[in-house]
Amino acid sequence: MAGIPQVSLSSCEKPMPVIGMGTSSYPPADLETAKTAILEAIKSGYRHFDTAFAYGSEKPLGEAIAEALRLGLIKSRDELFITTKLWCSFAQRDQIVPSCKMSLENLKLDYVDLYLIHWPVRLSEMIQKTPVVKEIIHPLDVKGVWEGMEECKNLGLTKAIGVSNFSCKKLEEVLSVAKIPPAINQVEMNPVWQQKQLREFCKTKGIHITAYSPLGANNTKWGDNRIIESEVLADIAKAREKTTAQVALRWAYEQGVSLVTKSYNKERMKENLQIFDWSLTGEELDKIAKLPQRKGVTLASILGPHDLVLQLDAET
Numbered sequence: 001m002a003g004i005p006q007v008s009l010s011s012c013e014k015p016m017p018v019i020g021m022g023t024s025s026y027p028p029a030d031l032e033t034a035k036t037a038i039l040e041a042i043k044s045g046y047r048h049f050d051t052a053f054a055y056g057s058e059k060p061l062g063e064a065i066a067e068a069l070r071l072g073l074i075k076s077r078d079e080l081f082i083t084t085k086l087w088c089s090f091a092q093r094d095q096i097v098p099s100c101k102m103s104l105e106n107l108k109l110d111y112v113d114l115y116l117i118h119w120p121v122r123l124s125e126m127i128q129k130t131p132v133v134k135e136i137i138h139p140l141d142v143k144g145v146w147e148g149m150e151e152c153k154n155l156g157l158t159k160a161i162g163v164s165n166f167s168c169k170k171l172e173e174v175l176s177v178a179k180i181p182p183a184i185n186q187v188e189m190n191p192v193w194q195q196k197q198l199r200e201f202c203k204t205k206g207i208h209i210t211a212y213s214p215l216g217a218n219n220t221k222w223g224d225n226r227i228i229e230s231e232v233l234a235d236i237a238k239a240r241e242k243t244t245a246q247v248a249l250r251w252a253y254e255q256g257v258s259l260v261t262k263s264y265n266k267e268r269m270k271e272n273l274q275i276f277d278w279s280l281t282g283e284e285l286d287k288i289a290k291l292p293q294r295k296g297v298t299l300a301s302i303l304g305p306h307d308l309v310l311q312l313d314a315e316t
């Protein structure tokens with residue numbers, strides 16, 4: 001297996017492996033299933049893991065890390081790059097540090113490598129299921145929340161801080177108040193939602209993009225099968241003796257972003273790492289550039305089609 005390239009992030013001394021294992025599974029995996037899959041991913045060579053308070057995968061990830069250390073698969077926790085995210089129900093100035101500490105407790109870690117604001121919205125209640133009623137959805141206090149994120153970094157609870165699902169407009173708001181600029185914006189990005197405008201903007205601001213759902217989150221509640229069933233991608237895959245998934249992942253990598261993709265299947269998690277020793281041709285890239293575009297993951301599909309949510313989904 002060719003080695004996994006790394007990227008450096010602003011305000012973070014530790015480099016990040018460009019491919020990470022996602023841990024948002026549908027239907028939600030039980031603790032043992034998730035732990036076993038994550039351990040398998042470590043055995044396969046993954047060193048970057050993406051979790052969130054909302055996924056319920058912090059605990060199994062923490063257990064898998066402890067087990068990997070016990071088994072000697074890794075010598076130190078420092079060999080891993082761990083990302084987790086602030087859930088919307090805790091998106092208030094005084095709740096950020098406690099929330100980060102709660103995630104660290106779930107993970108049984110002293111620090112995470114990256115802490116992200118999960119979505120640019122605040123929920124005034126803890127939720128058990130989605131969609132939610134509109135009364136609990138509020139605009140984000142960007143200044144207060146970002147100050148809390150900066151405090152997490154200054155306290156050493158996280159090496160880097162960033163955001164997720166932020167538009168250019170929301171990023172401008174963060175940048176206007178930030179003492180430490182966001183290192184990353186983690187957003188949906190794949191051949192059928194290429195994010196050209198946002199990528200241009202982030203490049204000029206030194207914000208690195210991580211692509212989530214790079215396979216279109218096929219077979220999940222929040223995604224669809226447009227990528228896995230794309231004839232254009234399948235034709236390229238056939239000609240190159242790769243799989244459609246590998247073509248989609250390689251495309252994202254060639255755009256200069258990092259990516260997090262989830263597989264709890266031993267063969268597919270290995271397959272997804274085989275993207276670093278070949279490249280797409282100019283002609284293949286042109287064909288992919290022409291694919292029809294449509295956002296797959298929307299906040300409205302999670303929280304419900306409320307005005308503020310639809311407005312956030314429509315922002316560029």
Ligand SMILES: NC(=O)C1=CN([C@@H]2O[C@H](COP(=O)(O)OP(=O)(O)OC[C@H]3O[C@@H](n4cnc5c(N)ncnc54)[C@H](OP(=O)(O)O)[C@@H]3O)[C@@H](O)[C@H]2O)C=CC1
Nearest residue numbers: 022023024050212213214215216217245260261262263264
């Ligand atoms: N910040 C945010 O708001 C969001 C972040 N994320 C993060 O990004 C991660 C990845 O995105 P996700 O939405 O999971 O979607 P992905 O695009 O990574 O797709 C995951 C789906 O594809 C399947 N799959 C994986 N590899 C292959 C393959 N080689 N061939 C065919 N099917 C495959 C998986 O099934 P199987 O496991 O059976 O292989 C799973 O059903 C998440 O797990 C999460 O960590 C995701 C959504 C939103």
Ligand SMILES: O=C[C@H](O)[C@@H](O)[C@@H](O)[C@H](O)C(=O)O
Nearest residue numbers: 024052054055130221222302
């Ligand atoms: O209800 C659906 C879930 O919240 C799903 O959309 C998320 O877990 C997603 O992967 C995310 O990171 O936001």
